[in-house]
Amino acid sequence: MHDAVIGGGRSPLQPRALVARSWSRVLEAGLDPDGRHPRDPLPMDQVLARRRESPVALVIEELRAIISSVADASQFLMVVTDADGIILWREGAARVRGRADSLGFEEGAEWTEEVVGTNAIGTALAEASPVQLFSAEHFEAEQHPWYCTAAPIHDPRTGELLGIVDVSGPAMTLHPAIVALVETAVRLAESQLWRHHELRLERLRAVAAPVLASVTGPLLLVDDHGWVAHTAGIAAQARIAVPRDRRPLTVPGLGLCLPEPLGDGWLVRPAGGETRIVMTLDLTGPPAVAVSGERPWRAPLTARHAEILLLLHRAGRSGLSAAALSSRLYGDAEHVVAVRAEVSRLRRTLGGVVESQPYRISPAVEMAVLGAPAG
Structure with a gap:
């Protein structure tokens, strides 16, 4: 079916709709199913920099606890990417890691559809939904000995895509529980991200408590991203525009404000006599x-x-x-x-x-x- 459909011939079978859409996108991008498309992984210093910047770093241990703990016995890899499809973390069975290296499935490599064709990571990014692919559903012939199961992980506060969690391994080792494993890991990671957010706001409130006790009038206490930790004299709201030092901003209910740095956040209150x-x-x-x-x-x-x-x-x-x-x-x-x-x-x-x-x-x-x- 793969050879016939991609080659423009006739096949008694047709790919799943998700796979057909992906193959169409990849063919339009000009990729060759029989070719080896360059991986060109990023240098490790850039990978480490992306790890530090990724919110997923806050929950990577939770993902390891769920997935990596059974990876060796089950002969698969756990792979976590950022929102650009760059592999930031990869762990699992040593034998499978060696086979993945030969495929360019390694830290620093970009696994989007535009670069390596239909694959669970790139297709999950393109479709914004969980994806499982088996064998020749992959576009590149080199990937046919593999299965891969991927699900997007989102910021629970904003819905922003943070990256992809993927489990991959030899095609004939695919277990029916893999989909549930990946989806459970993503749900737990997102709930932990929300908990990290709550803890940051709690710490900010604790640090700011002495100042808040001495300040009168309407105000907001917000973190560096504009999330509200405390409010007084104004209707509660979840978030305001991101404060910047020496930058006035307007806040519904407060009008013109001049944010003041306070701990790891900002005290936001009306700007005195200034009205415009x-x-x-x-x-x-x-x-x-x-x-x-x-x-x-x-x-x-x-x-x-x-x-x-x-x-x-x-x-x-x-x-x-x-x-x-x-x-x-x-x-x-x-x-x-x-x-x-x-x-x-x-x-x-x-x-x-x-x-x-x-x-x-x-x-x-x-x-x-x-x-x-x-x-």
Whole structure:
């Protein structure tokens, strides 16, 4: 079936819908099923850097406890990647690790569909769902002696994809319980990630307790990612825009605020007599924004972020929906996901100057534009 379908011939059998979609994507990418596509693994120092940056590092021991404890006896490997499909951790039976090395299935290698064809890791990334592949369901002929079972792991707070947990081994050793094993490991890891989040907020509250006891008026205590640990005099909310030192931001219920560093977080409260942010979008050279006042600051912008700010400035208080902003940026309304991602990155840079639903410049911001193009 693999040879016939990929070769454009006829087959009495057809691949599963998931496999057919993946083969189609891989063929469009120009990969050769009989070729060996370059793996080019990252140097170990880059792998270690990615491990340190990955939230999955917080729960790798839990994954080892569930999966790796039976890997040697069951002749399989546990593999964990980041959201880019880069293998960061690989553990399991020594004999199987040796066979995996010959396949380029090693730490630092990228196992996306675009690089190595249909495989459980890359296809789970593409489909955003758990995947199990057996033998010739893999695109590359070299991978046919293998099975692989993979499931995405997400940040339980935001739903953001963090990586893939995969179990792989010789095809004829596949056990029916492997799917349940991987899904159970992912569920436990995500619950532990949530617990780590709660513990961080508890530690922040404990460190900030003396200061909070002496401060009056409405305020929020948030961590470095904007998650709220404590609130006083304002309706509870889960998260605000990410605070930045010397960067004013607007918070629903508090108005204009100047975040103050406190422990591993921020104390956020109204900015005294200040009622507006005076901001300039400077397009006379490399794009940048500048804020004047008692705590002035200036930040560079990407061309795309400058374009978004200019469009929102011209839209005024009515603002723009994600679809309308997509039409102005890309010429159609089909790039809503990309628009939301760009605005999210822009808000991390500017600290909540842009409001959502619809997207618009905050009423607390008085913005001028230098060097704006006509139109």
